[in-house]
Amino acid sequence: MTTDNTIYDVMVIGSGFAGMAAALFAANRGLNVVQAGSTGGIDFSTGFIDLMGVHPIEEGKRWMDPWACIDTAVKEMEGHPYGLLSKDEIAESITEFTAALSENGLDYVGYDDRNTCIMTPVGTVKRTYRVPKTAWKGVEALEKKAPTLIVDFFGLKGFSGNQLVEVRKKDWPDLRCARLEFPGARGELYPEHMAWQLADASNREKLAEALASHIGDAEYIGFPAVLGLNDPLSVIAHLEELTGKQVFEIPTMPPSISGPRLRGAFDRCLPAKGIRTLSQKMVGAVTVGDDYMEFSVGKGAGACMVKAKAVILASGRFFGKGLKGQRDKVVEPLFDIPIRQPEGRDGWHEQQFFDASGHPVNLAGIEVDAKLRPLNKEGEPVHETLFAAGAILANHDWMRQKCGAGLAIATAYKAVKSLKG
Amino acid sequence: MTFFDLGLVLASVICVAGLVWRVSKWCGRPVRNSAPFSPLKGMQAFVVDVLLLARTGRQSPLRWIGHTLIFVGFMGLLLFHALDDQITSNFFFGYESTLDPWQFLRNLFGLMVLVGLGIMTYRRVANKKLRELTRFQDWFAFLLVGGIILSGFFLEATKIMSPRVFDRMVYEYLVVEDGSDLTALKAVWADKYGVVFTERLPMNEETLARGMELDEESCMDCHSNTSSSFVSRTMATALTPIGPALNRSQATEVFWYLHLLLCFVGLAALPFGKFLHPLTTPANLIVRQGRRDGEGETPSVRKGLGLDACTRCGECSLHCSVAPAFSVMGNSDILPSEKLISFKKYQQGELFGDALTAFADGSRTCTECLRCTDICSAGINLQELWMEAKQAAQVQRVDMNMAVRQLTPKGRIQTFECSDCKPDIYGLADNKESYQGCVQCTTCTSVCPVVAVCEDASADLDLMPQQIMNLLRMGMKEEAMGARMVWSCTTCYKCQEHCPQNIRVADVLYELRNTAAVRMRKGNQ
Numbered sequence: 009m010t011t012d013n014t015i016y017d018v019m020v021i022g023s024g025f026a027g028m029a030a031a032l033f034a035a036n037r038g039l040n041v042v043q044a045g046s047t048g049g050i051d052f053s054t055g056f057i058d059l060m061g062v063h064p065i066e067e068g069k070r071w072m073d074p075w076a077c078i079d080t081a082v083k084e085m086e087g088h089p090y091g092l093l094s095k096d097e098i099a100e101s102i103t104e105f106t107a108a109l110s111e112n113g114l115d116y117v118g119y120d121d122r123n124t125c126i127m128t129p130v131g132t133v134k135r136t137y138r139v140p141k142t143a144w145k146g147v148e149a150l151e152k153k154a155p156t157l158i159v160d161f162f163g164l165k166g167f168s169g170n171q172l173v174e175v176r177k178k179d180w181p182d183l184r185c186a187r188l189e190f191p192g193a194r195g196e197l198y199p200e201h202m203a204w205q206l207a208d209a210s211n212r213e214k215l216a217e218a219l220a221s222h223i224g225d226a227e228y229i230g231f232p233a234v235l236g237l238n239d240p241l242s243v244i245a246h247l248e249e250l251t252g253k254q255v256f257e258i259p260t261m262p263p264s265i266s267g268p269r270l271r272g273a274f275d276r277c278l279p280a281k282g283i284r285t286l287s288q289k290m291v292g293a294v295t296v297g298d299d300y301m302e303f304s305v306g307k308g309a310g311a312c313m314v315k316a317k318a319v320i321l322a323s324g325r326f327f328g329k330g331l332k333g334q335r336d337k338v339v340e341p342l343f344d345i346p347i348r349q350p351e352g353r354d355g356w357h358e359q360q361f362f363d364a365s366g367h368p369v370n371l372a373g374i375e376v377d378a379k380l381r382p383l384n385k386e387g388e389p390v391h392e393t394l395f396a397a398g399a400i401l402a403n404h405d406w407m408r409q410k411c412g413a414g415l416a417i418a419t420a421y422k423a424v425k426s427l428k429g
Numbered sequence: 430m431t432f433f434d435l436g437l438v439l440a441s442v443i444c445v446a447g448l449v450w451r452v453s454k455w456c457g458r459p460v461r462n463s464a465p466f467s468p469l470k471g472m473q474a475f476v477v478d479v480l481l482l483a484r485t486g487r488q489s490p491l492r493w494i495g496h497t498l499i500f501v502g503f504m505g506l507l508l509f510h511a512l513d514d515q516i517t518s519n520f521f522f523g524y525e526s527t528l529d530p531w532q533f534l535r536n537l538f539g540l541m542v543l544v545g546l547g548i549m550t551y552r553r554v555a556n557k558k559l560r561e562l563t564r565f566q567d568w569f570a571f572l573l574v575g576g577i578i579l580s581g582f583f584l585e586a587t588k589i590m591s592p593r594v595f596d597r598m599v600y601e602y603l604v605v606e607d608g609s610d611l612t613a614l615k616a617v618w619a620d621k622y623g624v625v626f627t628e629r630l631p632m633n634e635e636t637l638a639r640g641m642e643l644d645e646e647s648c649m650d651c652h653s654n655t656s657s658s659f660v661s662r663t664m665a666t667a668l669t670p671i672g673p674a675l676n677r678s679q680a681t682e683v684f685w686y687l688h689l690l691l692c693f694v695g696l697a698a699l700p701f702g703k704f705l706h707p708l709t710t711p712a713n714l715i716v717r718q719g720r721r722d723g724e725g726e727t728p729s730v731r732k733g734l735g736l737d738a739c740t741r742c743g744e745c746s747l748h749c750s751v752a753p754a755f756s757v758m759g760n761s762d763i764l765p766s767e768k769l770i771s772f773k774k775y776q777q778g779e780l781f782g783d784a785l786t787a788f789a790d791g792s793r794t795c796t797e798c799l800r801c802t803d804i805c806s807a808g809i810n811l812q813e814l815w816m817e818a819k820q821a822a823q824v825q826r827v828d829m830n831m832a833v834r835q836l837t838p839k840g841r842i843q844t845f846e847c848s849d850c851k852p853d854i855y856g857l858a859d860n861k862e863s864y865q866g867c868v869q870c871t872t873c874t875s876v877c878p879v880v881a882v883c884e885d886a887s888a889d890l891d892l893m894p895q896q897i898m899n900l901l902r903m904g905m906k907e908e909a910m911g912a913r914m915v916w917s918c919t920t921c922y923k924c925q926e927h928c929p930q931n932i933r934v935a936d937v938l939y940e941l942r943n944t945a946a947v948r949m950r951k952g953n954q
Contacts, residue, residue, distance in 0.1 A: 047929045051872060163887075195887035200875040263872050288926045327929065 011313040015300050016042040016284070018427060019314065021291050021342070022322030022330065024049045026398025026416035028274045029101070030320045032108050033424040035281040042314050043278065044286040044305045047271075048328045049399075054128075054259040055233070055266025057102065057116065057417070059137035060090070061123060061410030066365035070135055072122050074414075087403035090411070092378060093418050101421030102414065106138055112273040113239060115141035125150060129167050129232070129260055131175030137414060140266065142233070142240045146256035149228040155182040157226035158258075159219065161190040163197040166261030167232040186222035191215050199265045202234035206243055216250035226253060233257040233265045238272060286312065290329065294319075294342055296391060318393035320423050321345075321374075321382070322416070323400055330400040331373070338372050340400070345374045345382045345390055348402040366405050373402030379426035380419060395423040433689060440693035447700025454777070455733025470718035474808075478714040484721075484806040488744045491552060492806075498545030503574070505538035506581075511692070529653040535585075536660040539578045546575050553743075558752075562743045562766060566702040573698065577691045584684035585661035590625040590672045591681045603647045613640035614648075622655045623665045625672030706740045710807045713738035723802045723812020736776075736814070738807040739769055745801035745811065751794050757854070762791025765801040765811055772818055789822035829946040833916050841911030850951050852943035857936055858909075864902040864937075866930035871895050873924035873934045879917050890914040894924050894934050901937065910945045918942070 020031045023045030031043040059074040063081040071077035075095055082091040090098070099120070106116040118124050118138040124147050125133050139147060149156045158169040169185025176183050190197055191214035192205040205211050223229070229247075235257055236243035247255045259266050278285050289306035300315045323330030323342065331347065332339050338347045349372035350356055356369035374382045374396055381389035382396045398416040399406055406412035430438075477483045482500065486493040509517045509531060517531065518524040524531065550571060553563050588594050595618060605611050616630040617640030630636075655662045668675065698704045713734050727735070745765035746752060755763040762768045771788040774780045780788055795815045802812040822828070833841060857863045873894040874880055883889040891912040892900070900909040909915065915938050924934040 046931070047872065047927050049929070051927070051929065052870065193884055193886070195883075195885035195889075196893065198871060198875045198880065198886075198893075201881045201886075204881060263870055263875060268875075290931075 009311045009313065012042075012284070012315070014040070014042075014284075014315070016040050016314065016316040018042075018318045018320060018424075019044070019291075019301070019303055019316035020320045020322060021045065021303075022048065022324055022328065022398065023271075023274075023285075023287070024322065024324050024328055024398065024416065025053070025413045026322035026324070026400075026420045027320075028270075028278070029105055029417040029420035030322050030397055030424055031278055031283050031285075032274075032281070033101070033104065033421050034320070034427070035278070035283050036104065037424060037428050039424075039428070040282070042284040042286065042316060044289050044291050044303070044314075045323070046288050046290050046329075049324055050271050051267040052262035052264075052327075053267040053270055053413070054262075054264060055140045055143070055270060056126065056134075056136040056259070057106070057118075057138035057413040058135075058406075058410040059098070059102070059123070059414035061135040062408060065405055065408045068364060068408075072135065074123050074135075074137055075121070078411075081409065085403060087375065089376075089401045089404055089415055089419055092376070092380065093422050097422060097425070098414065098418040101418045102138065104421070105417045108277055109270070109273050112277045113241070114269060114273045115241065117141050117144045117147075127172065127176070127230075127258055129172075129258055129264075131172040135410060140240075140257075140269075142235065142244055142257045143259070144256065145228060145254045146230055146258060149230070149254070149256065150180070153180045153182060154227045155225050156180075156184070156228040156230060157223060157253075158183065158185040158230045159222075160185065160187050160232060161197060161202070162187060163190065163193075163195055164199070164202070164232060164234075164260070165196075167258075172230075172258075182225075184224070184226065186219070188215070188218050188222075191218065199232070199234045199260050199263075200237065200268060203237040203265050206234060207236050207239070209246060212243065212246050213250065216247065219251060223251060223253060228254045228256065230256050230258050232260045234260070237265065237269065240269065284314075286314070291323075291342060301391075301393075318395070318427050319391075320420070320427070321394065321396040321400060322398045322420060325373070325399045328399070333369075338369070340374060340382075343382070343390060343394065345396075346385050347372055348375050366408050370405045370407070371403055373400055373404075375402050380423040381426070393427065395427055397423040432686065436689060436693040437696075440696040443697040444699050447697075448705075451700045451705060451737060452733075455730045455737075466716070467718060471715045474715050474717065474719045475711070478719060478808065479711040482806070484714070484808060485742075488742070488804060488806055489552075491548060492742065492744075495545045495548030495552065498541040498548070499574070500545075502538040502541030502545060505534060506542070506578075510535050510538070525651045527652045529657050532653050532655075533657040533659070536582075536658045539582055540660050542574065542578050546571055546578075556747070558747055559743045562746055562764065564741070566704075567741055570703060573691060573695055577688065577695060580684055580688040580691055582661050582664060584681065584688050585658055586664035586668060587675055587680040587684055589623045589655050589658070589661060589665040590668065591676055592624055592626050593676065593679075594681060595624050595626075598648075602651075603643070609636075610639065610643055612636065614643045616640050617644050622652075623662055623669075625665075625669055625676065627673055627676075703739065703741045705737055706807070709734055709738040710740055714808045717808040717810065720808070720810075721803045721805075723797075723799055723810055723816075727810055727813060732810075732813070735807075735809040736769065736773055738809050739766070740807050741766060742806055744804050744806065748800045748804045750796055750798040750800055754794050758790075758794075760787050760791050760794075762787045763794045764791075765815075768792065768795075768818065769809075769811070769814070772814055775818070775821060786826050788818070789826035789828075792818040792822040793828060795819065827949075829942075829949055830916050832949065833911070833945065834913060836911070850947050852940065852947045855940055855944065857933060858901055858906055858940050858944065861902060861904075864898045864932060867895070867898045867902065867932055868930060869895055869899060870929065872927050872929060873898070873932075876923045876927045878921060878923065879914070879919060890917055894938070897938070897941075898932065898934065906941070910941045914938070915941045915945075 017039040018034050018041055020027050020041060020043040027043060027045050031041050034041045060077040062068060062070055063077050078090045082088050109116060116138040123135040123137055124139055126136055126139055126143065126147050127150055128134055158172050160167050160169040169187060173183050173185045190202060191211040229251060244255045286305050291303050291305050293304045295302045300317050301319055302313060302315050305312050305314060325331050326333060332341045336353055338349045340347055350368040357367045376382050376396055377389055380395045380397060382394060384390045397419040401419060404411065404415060406415055482493055482497055485496050513526060553559050612630060613636045615626055616632060616636050618624045619626050619630055620632060716731055716734065743766050749765055751763055762771050768791050771780060775788055797812065797815060799812055802810060805811060877894055880886045880893060892914050894914060897909045897912055897914060918938045920935050920939055922935045928934055
């Protein structure tokens with residue numbers, strides 16, 4: 009156990025989209041930041057930054073205009089977190105976030121006023137707001153329905169060119185697929201290892217060689233997202249040069265390489281901004297003092313104590329361990345913040361697993377005031393300098409509404425803004 | 430034959446015979462292409478590594494101070510005091526052991542050794558790991574050297590006090606004209622030099638003045654003031670109250686015998702254990718010419734010298750990369766300083782049974798990181814010895830990892846099913862709660878460097894980490910234990926650190942391997 013005697017301005021708990029964003033925004037505003045959190049959800053991200061795509065949930069109505077969708081959802085859903093933010097704040101937060109990613113080698117593309125349609129690994133089309141540049145040509149190909157070849161590999165599970173073609177062939181007749189042996193590895197394949205292999209130019213040459221006879225009239229070639237880990241754009245450029253075609257990536261089943269790429273970009277970016285990052289460590293306990301809070305972070309020999317004047321709770325939902333489902337109720341394990349939730353466990357879920365309206369427990373979470381401070385039973389802030397951001401907030405269903413990353417980034421932005429005063 | 434002659438002859442015979450026995454073990458198979466010896470570098474090593482103890486200084490300043498004090502002090506005593514008939518009296522005209530600077534230097538050197546021993550003892554007691562490593566021979570060496578020095582100081586102190594010694598000297602060197610002269614001299618020696626006489630002596634100025642005259646005439650040529658032997662004289666002053674009793678019981682003789690006896694024991698002990706290091710360590714340091722690497726094949730004579738050059742300082746074990754494995758497994762042959770002892774026994778063909786198994790296991794645990802070789806103050810090429818030990822271990826005892834690889838998948842299950850014995854630490858693999866949170870997300874596999882280097886992971890490793898977790902969850906431990914993934918794990922802990930559900934993936938794999946190893950061992954017996 010080590011003790012850090014610095015009293016940080018803010019402790020960010022969580023290392024998903026919300027945590028990374030909060031740490032970034034706070035550091036950009038001159039605050040002394042410490043951040044802790046384990047792998048969490050970011051490794052399972054598609055790499056897309058959704059803003060808002062679906063409302064109402066039960067109808068599954070898809071929107072091309074995220075801003076109109078947000079306005080409607082805020083009006084019709086009680087306490088939706090987007091209601092705490094202005095359009096400008098949301099837009100600014102996304103811009104600042106993607107700018108930081110761009111500086112660290114992950115360029116993002118998208119329209120300001122509308123969503124982008126993009127293909128998922130199972131061939132469906134989803135609406136999102138910003139996509140990695142590595143996937144952007146897939147958007148073009150889909151829009152133009154251009155002659156396109158989808159490549160998959162023997163041994164890579166959860167990504168089937170055949171399935172994509174099967175799902176899309178009605179509206180995209182020029183979509184074809186080919187299955188290749190992966191250069192440099194056989195048997196069971198996993199995206200991260202494939203990405204390392206393709207970081208080697210000689211493997212890309214072998215791949216292009218194997219590909220040559222399949223290209224035919226295709227203008228675009230779509231690959232599962234395995235085209236390099238840290239510098240995918242140069243891998244793509246090289247493949248385009250070798251094949252003479254436009255190349256793009258489609259995220260694989262989670263965990264896709266897009267997640268580790270995002271985490272990698274932040275692992276480079278945040279420490280460089282002077283943030284103390286306690287990576288792969290979870291906050292175990294917190295003691296609230298008069299002037300600062302003290303956190304015990306991590307376990308065993310690597311454990312440490314850190315102090316901070318404020319905290320942004322971005323610990324996510326159940327998978328991120330921000331919420332904990334007990335037999336009878338959902339709790340917030342760190343500060344014991346009251347959770348807005350259905351009465352009793354029977355009320356958590358609908359009868360059908362795939363119920364169109366989702367499940368009541370998906371809307372559970374912590375409720376906050378206008379400054380994003382969690383509220384206690386009396387409706388007062390739990391603590392003057394305790395803020396919350398991201399999926400842990402109540403009254404949204406990020407998965408079905410396609411608003412996960414956007415909501416995380418925007419609420420983190422607002423939390424930092426409130427904290428800065 | 431006097432006690433001195435008898436003791437010296439006996440000790441010398443044991444010493445010479447022991448040296449022959451020890452050195453005879455160095456010879457073995459000849460090796461060609463050994464590194465050439467450069468006299469210049471050898472000389473440099475003699476100055477820097479032997480005389481200045483530079484390599485000890487690299488380890489810790491405290492140990493350097495302690496060892497330097499002992500080294501300088503003991504060598505000073507050996508050359509100028511123990512061998513005074515051979516060296517000092519031949520090279521320094523008019524040498525008398527009771528004249529300054531020799532009398533003063535003797536005390537200084539003795540005190541240096543005692544302080545040095547104090548520092549070394551503190552080092553061994555204060556450091557818990559080192560304390561555990563310390564064996565009988567280490568404490569015995571401290572006691573023996575400390576005993577020689579202390580008995581010497583007591584001998585000198587009791588001599589200072591002794592009227593009997595005074596009388597003998599007077600009888601031999603002074604022609605007494607009348608009784609009052611003797612009394613006067615006695616008064617001076619009692620007053621100035623600390624002799625404890627039983628009778629009361631007149632301490633008036635007149636007597637003392639006469640005594641001083643006599644002292645100048647007859648004594649001072651051979652005797653400096655005893656106050657320059659600052660340790661012994663202080664001790665004598667402190668012991669004055671029991672002086673008469675000491676004198677009556679002939680303490681001088683007792684301490685003389687004790688001092689010599691301990692010196693003879695030291696001489697006889699020289700060829701044994703670490704007592705040889707004052708000879709072998711400098712020789713090895715010169716032969717190694719300042720190198721701290723593990724390269725080159727060493728001729729067996731030099732290797733034997735290296736094996737015997739260990740001072741048992743324990744620094745190698747304190748710096749050992751796999752020392753944590755020792756604290757878990759309790760096999761002391763993991764630690765370099767202890768493995769060296771077993772290695773010598775192994776070379777002599779004196780290692781059997783469990784001891785041989787422990788040696789083989791300890792040798793395999795070594796990662797050849799070179800840290801022990803780098804830190805060794807005796808300059809032993811430990812790396813080379815460990816490589817040899819590993820090869821030996823391969824032949825002598827089954828390497829579980831290799832054995833499992835050679836089995837067929839079916840054979841593995843049969844081997845592991847044979848008993849229900851458990852490793853020292855267990856409880857994860859059989860507990861379904863260990864994997865309750867697993868969502869089969871493959872993060873563990875994605876980050877695994879072992880999977881990453883496989884050309885065909887499923888063919889080379891049988892199962893991926895997340896698949897092993899799933900098998901265990903289904904209660905198929907025997908099947909999981911045979912997977913080569915389990916046996917290829919480097920325990921880098923990336924899987925465990927990255928697991929979003931905090932599952933102890935690496936700990937589980939490790940436990941499986943330990944369980945299988947225990948079962949196979951039982952099956953082999």
